Amino acid sequence: MANAKADPSIYFVPHNGWYPVVVALGAMLMVTGFGSYLNDVKGGGDGSWVQFYTGLTILAVTLFFWFAKVIEENSQGLANAQLKRSYVWGMGWFIFSEVMFFAAFFGALFYARVFAVSWLGGEGGKAMTGDYLWPDFSAEWPVMQNPDNALFQGPDQSMASPGIANWFAPVYLPFLNTVLLLASSVTVHFAHTAIKNQDRTKLITWLGITLVLGFAFLFFQVEEYIHAYQELGLTLSSGIYGSTFYILTGFHGFHVTMGAFILTIQFFRALKGHFKPDDCFGFEAASWYWHFVDVVWVCLFIFVYIL
Amino acid sequence: MSEVVETHAGHDDHDHHGPDKGLARWLFTTNHKDIGTLYLWFSFAMFLIGGMMALVIRAELFEPGLQFVAPEFFNQMTTNHGLIMVFGAVMPAFVGLANWLIPMMVGAPDMALPRMNNLSFWILPFAFGIMISTLFMEGGGPNFGWTFYAPLSTTYAPDSVTYFIFAVHLMGASSIMGSINVIATILNMRAPGMTLMKMPLFVWTWLITAYLLLAVMPVLAGVVTMMLFDIHFGTSFFNAAGGGDPVMFQHIFWFFGHPEVYIMILPAFGVVSQIIPTFARKPLFGYDSMVYAVASIAFLSFIVWAHHMFTVGMPLAGQLFFMYATMLIAVPTGVKVFNWISTMWRGSMTFETPMLFAIAFVILFTIGGFSGLMLAITPADYQYHDTYFVVAHFHYVLVPGAIFSIIAAVYYWLPKWCGRMYDETLGKIHFWLSFIGVNVTFFPQHFSGLAGMPRRIPDYALQFADFNMLSSIGAFIFGFSQVFFMFVVIHAITRGKKATDRVWDGAHGLEWTLPSPAPYHSFTHPPKVSDAEAHS
Ligand SMILES: [Cu+2]
DSSP, rough: OHHHHOOOSOOOOOOSSHHHHHHHHHHHHHHHHHHHHHHHTTTTTOOOHHHHHHHHHHHHHHHHHHHHHHHHHHTOOSOOHHHHEEEEEEEEHHHHHHHHHHHHHHHHHHHIIIIHHHHHTOOOOHHHHHHHHOOOOOSSSOOOOTTTTTSSOOOOOOOOOOOGGSSSTTOHHHHHHHHHHHHHHHHHHHHHHHHHOOHHHHHHHHHHHHHHHHHHHHHHHHHHHIIIIIIIITTTTOOHHHHHHHHHHHHHHHHHHHHHHHHHHHHHHTTTOOOOOOOOOHHHHHHHHHHHHHHHHHHIIIIIOOO | OOOOOOGGGGSSSSSOOOOOHHHHHHHBBBBHHHHHHHHHHHHHHHHHHHHHHHHHHHHHHHSOOSSSSSSHHHHHHHHHHHHHHIIIIIIHHHHHHHHHHHHHHEEEEEEEESSHHHHHHHHHHHHHHHHHHHSSSTOSSSTTTTTTTTTTTTTTTOOHHHHHHHHHHHHHHHHHHHHHHHHHHHHHHOOOOOOOSSSSSHHHHHHHHHHHHHHHHHHHHHHHHHHHHHHHSSSTTTTTGTTHHHHHHHHHHHHHHHHHHHHHHHHHHHHHHHHHHHHHHHHTTTTTHHHHHHHHHHHHHHGOGGGOOOOOOOOOHHHHHHHHHHHHHHHHHHHHHHHOOOOTOOOOOOOHHHHHHHHHHHHHHHHHHHEEEEEEEEHHHHHOOOOOOHHHHHHHHHIIIIIHHHHHHHHHHHHHHSSSSOHHHHHHHHHHHHHHHHHHHHHHHHHHHHHTBBBSSOOOGGGGHHHHHHHHHHHHHHHHHHHHHHHHHHHHHHHOOOOSOOSTEEEEEEEEGSSSSSSSSSSSSOOOOOOSSOOO
16 A cells, blocks of 8 residues: 555545635635725725734645645655646646736736827827816826826826936936846756755755845835835826836735745755755746746836836 | 556555545545536536526516616626626536546546645635625625626725625636646646547647636736726726726726637537537547637637727727627637538437537527627627627527537536436426527527617617517526426436446547446546547
8 A cells, every 4th residue: 555655657636635625715714804904994994904814824824734735745755757747837827827917917007008198198099088088188108197186196206217327326226126136036046056966055045045135125125115105206096107007016026025935935945955856846836936026027127117 | 657557447456535425525625526516516506596697687677667676786687697607607617527527538537736626616615605795785796797897897886896806816716726727637647649639629628728717817817906906095097087098997808808708618619529429420520620720719819809899999900900800710610610510411410418409509609609790890889789689699609609518518428427317308308498498588689689779777668578578588498497407417316327338329538438427536547548539
């Protein structure tokens, strides 16, 4: 029986498990908790985070047990090469779905810039709407004066790049963040090479550096937001420029947070000596995810900040 | 891996657990057959709930004037009927079929990621619990139509829209995980010899559907997220006062929405392509062209979305592009219909219930396809837009299209699932009731629509009275015949005659090499794929 279990020709199908249904329960509590918080605040109440955090805790704890179980099964030799290929396909196409999630927001940015704002400014086939409702609005990007500036107060200043010459002194935060994140993509690759070379010290060093770079990125991102809110008057309600700026950079920041969290777990797994040259899927998946958030950032830097 | 083991792998001496006892079996299962069963029963429950909403709508429309429900409630019924049927009935039913069939068809022991498979399912009852609970909230449930256009769904929405948004997020997560599982299973778990171009068409259509899901469900998540931000965080994506655009909502929504209709029809093509060869006792005509046609339809589905928006105003070049691109879809669809008919041509046909539903699919889906072509013509669409003609069109592709194929699949594979045959007489009664019901319901809607009756209204002008009364009578016939369907299925499961392993003498495919009912674990070792069981 024990031999049969580790038979590499058998695709391991776990018998059953309580994790998934509890994760679903946690997710449900989380989103409905968040929903009631939002609705309560919108109705003038204070809102309560209790249900949200209950759900989040259930979700997080269960996922911890779930992943621990999978790691344990792998260490028992239950995961054959074919199962590992399933993981690779799964992670790869999950990242593709994330790409499409960002595509929706990039699509909104392009549509707003190319069509919506210029039509409101009096160009093209829909010009009459703009002329009739808001004759004073003039189209520009970033939009500093909204069609109805009383309802949506435009920003005092935008985040647009001041030109390459002005990126260095004082340092332009988005540029600094680009450097940090690009560097972290390289260091995580070095960490991967270290696994291949069975060099645990190097792995831990490079992974540690990657984490420092990642958290530095997040720190400066928060700095940038504080700067935008307090000094530039650029908020979520600054009209379409603020809307697209924050949803794109915000969801990217959220993904960096997730990626950094996943890499942190890989860091602790590396300390425990989990990874072998031919058996390091958890690390590889985390690093692919990290490269993905890096690529998204490069697109953001080009389309949100520079162009 | 090259070792060849008897196909009746269920009798191997490896540690084979049977199912757990009681509720734990269903809550904690990782077995693709259990999960498939859960999906199918869940979708049937949603089908009945969504159906009851449809009957509320048809009862109200039986006569002109307001008789049963308030207009506000009527709007909630049309909205929730659409959402529940699309996301709760049709999509989960196809995922249930995928779960049951794909591993057996490609010779895999289970879905590639069994625990995630369980999660994909169990998210759904929670998501629809949230969705249905909105109907009982203060201010009522979503009332802005299943397409939830902004600003109806943002500025003017009831508070419950927040929960609706999160329910959509959950459903999206479920669909994405489900499609990742389908892709990993098909690409990584096929038995040796089951090459891509030997896969049953149901597997092919699901592979392509899974890619559609992966590409558009995140976009749906994105658009509802923007709604959430507009409602709660002061953004102005869909508010022109802040430089946004309500029309932008429609573009992003329909970038999801059009591929979504193919998500609901491609697996139906797959089901019909399995059933017709069996009862025509001929191999499928033009297998390769079927695969290429499905792939082309999937590709085209990404570049036609604005045909839903001809009347909102868009540049002429845009209208022309979207019109021609949409009409282009008729070409691969025509290839498919031609191939189904050619498969039947000079076959030794018999007309068991699954075949009846499959033939009705081919005919009635084609009618829905033709009315789709009419709607694709931009100038004509100016007249048809938002009328009952549109309602007739998409119900023809979804009810006698998607849903007939699901029913056909249930009759066709039920003996494999539970080891017992349904009663042929009862099945035929169910078919004819459904066939008559569906046509009496939806055919008159073409006429009331062409005559100008708008959709989504609880009251209408007197000249539409006869068509509406007919429609309502048909709807009640159709609705109650689906309750009868449940009876036929339960009757089969509990007292049906024992089914043979092959079930249908013309059936080919690995699933028919297994015993009936299929053992709890099948193909623990990959089977040998003989030419007779491959599609050709
Ligand atoms: Cu469409």
